[in-house]
Amino acid sequence: MNVLVTGGAGYIASHVIKYILVGKSNNFSQIVVLDNLSTGSKYITDELHKIASENDMKFKFYLGDVSDIDFVESLLDEYQFDVIMHFAASLIVPESVADPLKYYYNNVVNTIRLLDLAIKHKVKYFLFSSTASQYSNENVKYGDKFSEDHPINPVNPYARTKNMCENIIRDCSNAYGIKYVILRYFNVAGADIENRIGQSTPNSTHLMKVAAQTALGIRDKLTIFGTDYPTPDGTCIRDYIHVDDLASAHVCALNYVVKYNSSELFNCGYGKGYSVKQVVDTMKAFTGIDFLVEYGERRAGDPAYLVADSTKLKSLVGWKPKYDDISIICKSAYDWERKLLDLKLGNP
Numbered sequence: 001m002n003v004l005v006t007g008g009a010g011y012i013a014s015h016v017i018k019y020i021l022v023g024k025s026n027n028f029s030q031i032v033v034l035d036n037l038s039t040g041s042k043y044i045t046d047e048l049h050k051i052a053s054e055n056d057m058k059f060k061f062y063l064g065d066v067s068d069i070d071f072v073e074s075l076l077d078e079y080q081f082d083v084i085m086h087f088a089a090s091l092i093v094p095e096s097v098a099d100p101l102k103y104y105y106n107n108v109v110n111t112i113r114l115l116d117l118a119i120k121h122k123v124k125y126f127l128f129s130s131t132a133s134q135y136s137n138e139n140v141k142y143g144d145k146f147s148e149d150h151p152i153n154p155v156n157p158y159a160r161t162k163n164m165c166e167n168i169i170r171d172c173s174n175a176y177g178i179k180y181v182i183l184r185y186f187n188v189a190g191a192d193i194e195n196r197i198g199q200s201t202p203n204s205t206h207l208m209k210v211a212a213q214t215a216l217g218i219r220d221k222l223t224i225f226g227t228d229y230p231t232p233d234g235t236c237i238r239d240y241i242h243v244d245d246l247a248s249a250h251v252c253a254l255n256y257v258v259k260y261n262s263s264e265l266f267n268c269g270y271g272k273g274y275s276v277k278q279v280v281d282t283m284k285a286f287t288g289i290d291f292l293v294e295y296g297e298r299r300a301g302d303p304a305y306l307v308a309d310s311t312k313l314k315s316l317v318g319w320k321p322k323y324d325d326i327s328i329i330c331k332s333a334y335d336w337e338r339k340l341l342d343l344k345l346g347n348p
């Protein structure tokens, strides 16, 4: 299969590409990345080039924007893609509140443009990165898990754009026959277990990354937002999935959809929750550094509890996670942050 990956210089997509390249699967002939490097990194695509050549796989990076219809069309003409994996998006929640139109353009309008071209060029499969943050938190109590049919109630523009895209993709699939894989990620964390690639976006707000940066002294303190949630230690609980396991979930899900020529929606998480405080304590224990933690007010829109029911992903497509351990996730996040520091890349 020839695959177009939008946002392939970014955090999650680059791990999916690495997984495909290292797997040397015959299913994948050519991987083409389109990225405008707004938050992605050239260092990452250079690493992917190296990984591709070590594994005798075909990989190509194009600097460009998904909104550039003529350019995207020229790629579709040249490569006759079987699959588009659409990761490119804007994803900072507070920014989406302050500048919603940026989000509606980059996430919704660009997805429509891309889908339109995909349909015109008879691309068979469209994989879309979505988010568990759109699940409704009403009537959820500690210990519940969110399955794919849990009610939806996106509470910020970012989550709304993802929900809109899901509906647009479903409608297009029904009308035009293109098959889709929609993956709703829970909290993605950690970095490549071999420490070659990782999240390189400056100013990222991901807890594990911030904890690693604080342990390394890049930040002077870490703030925990809210200590009075109805959870055992009062801090929010999330399902942290290691990015390499998330990468394998993409390939398992895509292979399933290709095999059965179906369309599917999957939750991606381990089904296990850790509190913010537990993550911070794990990072402190692993590094041996008692970095400064301050306690702040709750942030608007943060649900107390968000843990996946990932039964579908595990039972239907046979996904077997390998790094379902908070210490491994912390270690890989820390190792990558150290490397970024040595490389002088991506500091906040």
Ligand SMILES: NC(=O)c1ccc[n+]([C@@H]2O[C@H](COP(=O)([O-])OP(=O)(O)OC[C@H]3O[C@@H](n4cnc5c(N)ncnc54)[C@H](O)[C@@H]3O)[C@@H](O)[C@H]2O)c1
Pocket (backbone or CB within 6 Å): 006, 007, 008, 009, 010, 011, 012, 013, 034, 035, 036, 037, 038, 039, 040, 041, 064, 065, 066, 067, 086, 087, 088, 089, 090, 091, 106, 110, 129, 130, 131, 132, 185, 186, 187, 188, 201
């Ligand atoms: N990180 C998470 O925890 C998380 C959770 C749920 C969903 N997601 C979704 O996963 C996807 C990838 O997220 P990520 O964490 O890897 O983010 P990221 O910022 O690292 O990656 C996004 C990539 O898309 C590129 N990009 C953005 N707009 C573009 C455009 N118009 N044209 C070309 N390239 C463009 C950026 O340069 C970047 O390389 C996003 O769709 C995001 O909404 C992420």
